[in-house]
Amino acid sequence: MNKSDKIYIAGHRGMVGSAIGRALEAEGYTNIVSRRSSELDLRNQAAVAAFFEEEKPKYVVLAAAKVGGIQANNIYRAEFLYDNLMIESNIIHQAYVHGVEKLLFLGSSCIYPKLATQPLKEEYLLTNTLEPTNEPYAIAKIAGIKMCEAYRDQYGCNFISAMPTNLYGPNDNYDLNNSHVLPALLRKFHSAKVDASESVEVWGSGSPMREFLHVDDLAEACVYLLKNYNDKQFVNIGTGTDVTIKQLAETIKEIVGFQGDLIWNTEKPDGTPRKLMDVSKMHQMGWKHKIDLREGIQRVYEEVQHMDFA
Numbered sequence: 001m002n003k004s005d006k007i008y009i010a011g012h013r014g015m016v017g018s019a020i021g022r023a024l025e026a027e028g029y030t031n032i033v034s035r036r037s038s039e040l041d042l043r044n045q046a047a048v049a050a051f052f053e054e055e056k057p058k059y060v061v062l063a064a065a066k067v068g069g070i071q072a073n074n075i076y077r078a079e080f081l082y083d084n085l086m087i088e089s090n091i092i093h094q095a096y097v098h099g100v101e102k103l104l105f106l107g108s109s110c111i112y113p114k115l116a117t118q119p120l121k122e123e124y125l126l127t128n129t130l131e132p133t134n135e136p137y138a139i140a141k142i143a144g145i146k147m148c149e150a151y152r153d154q155y156g157c158n159f160i161s162a163m164p165t166n167l168y169g170p171n172d173n174y175d176l177n178n179s180h181v182l183p184a185l186l187r188k189f190h191s192a193k194v195d196a197s198e199s200v201e202v203w204g205s206g207s208p209m210r211e212f213l214h215v216d217d218l219a220e221a222c223v224y225l226l227k228n229y230n231d232k233q234f235v236n237i238g239t240g241t242d243v244t245i246k247q248l249a250e251t252i253k254e255i256v257g258f259q260g261d262l263i264w265n266t267e268k269p270d271g272t273p274r275k276l277m278d279v280s281k282m283h284q285m286g287w288k289h290k291i292d293l294r295e296g297i298q299r300v301y302e303e304v305q306h307m308d309f310a
Contacts, residue, residue: 001059001227005101006031008057010042010091011064015171015215016106016164020061023219033057043083048090052098059226060095060103062088062144066137068173069180073134074269084140092147096157104226105148105161107141107234109211109275110134119240119278122163122233131272145234152232160229162222165238165277169215169300182212182297185249189256190305199261200253203268206246211238211276214296217289224287238277239289255297256305 001007007024011017012034021032033055040051042064066076066083073080088105095103112120113128125145130138141163148159172183179187185202192200221237229235243251249262282288291299 001029003028004031005029005058006033006055007059007061008033008055009061009063010034010087011062013037013171014063014065014067015167015169015173016218017061017063018171019169019215019219020063020222023216023223027223042090043086045086045090048094049097052094056098058101060091060100061222061226062091062103062105064091065106065141069184071177073137077136080134081136081140084137085143088140088144088147092144092151092159095159096151096155101158102226102230103148103157103159104222105144105159106222107145107161107163108137109163109165109236109238109277110138110272111141111145111163112275114272118274119276120236121278122236122281125234133269133271148234149232158230160225160231161234162225163234163236163277164218165211165213165236165275167213167215167218168296170303172215172300172304174304181210181245182248182252185252186256186297186301186304189252189258190301192260193256193258197260199263200258201263201265202245202249203265204245204270205266206249206264207244208270208272209242209244209274209276210248211240211242212248212293212296213238213289214291214299217291220290221282221287224285228285235281235285236277236279237282238279239293240277240279240283242274242276243293251294252297255294255301 009017114131116124145161148161151157168182173179174183174187188200
């Protein structure tokens with residue numbers, strides 16, 4: 001990529017898209033284009049076609065998606081399927097129509113079967129049934145992967161895909177009902193500390209294991225792939241290590257400085273027992289994460305504790 005090449009980031013205001021924008025700008029890329037959702041509804045086929053006709057980007061990063069935690073995934077099943085299918089279908093097709101040189105599609109670790117062997121290797125895709133609570137989102141992301149592969153096979157498009165593990169960092173969602181586990185716990189513990197509460201309720205049993213990657217590490221990996229990777233097979237992006245939700249909660253409790261008790265609500269769902277990514281492919285290519293979990297959580301908490309978690 002040349003520093004002046006036009007790069008379109010779909011989803012530039014989200015946690016992932018904004019991090020990729022920061023990473024590209026830090027490396028001197030000067031021609032980044034974007035549109036707010038109020039300016040361009042990515043679910044609208046005609047609007048997306050008109051945007052590509054007007055801007056003609058050379059590179060596309062598809063980081064736009066309807067996302068949420070376990071509860072949001074389970075409640076808004078139709079929206080998670082429809083919105084994500086429309087967004088990726090419109091952008092991938094228009095990237096082909098307008099001769100985009102390279103597209104990077106970002107998926108999620110939830111594409112893998114619920115009970116797949118750990119750690120999750122790229123070739124485990126579609127080998128068994130999905131976790132029911134986030135099946136619509138997973139199916140949409142799998143469709144995005146397969147679209148990139150199909151457009152590559154039929155038209156020779158250089159469309160690549162990357163599957164990040166659980167992410168956290170700047171511009172995360174801290175809504176207690178619709179967020180992911182790490183930001184939800186940060187907000188819960190901070191509020192409990194401010195209110196001098198005696199305890200904090202945490203969903204589930206605490207036994208599921210999860211891997212967490214700081215979004216700035218993901219952004220660096222994405223820039224690396226845009227520059228260096230041109231193969232059909234999607235790649236996992238993660239740390240290759242995981243912790244139990246109990247360990248995560250205790251780490252956040254310590255960082256926040258909350259002195260009360262943890263109460264586990266076992267009536268709430270645990271979700272997939274474990275989701276550890278096999279990241280050997282990225283390591284072999286020469287990329288590895290830099291920010292460890294404790295350091296990353298401390299960094300995030302310093303950024304958001306004075307912002308009322310807006």
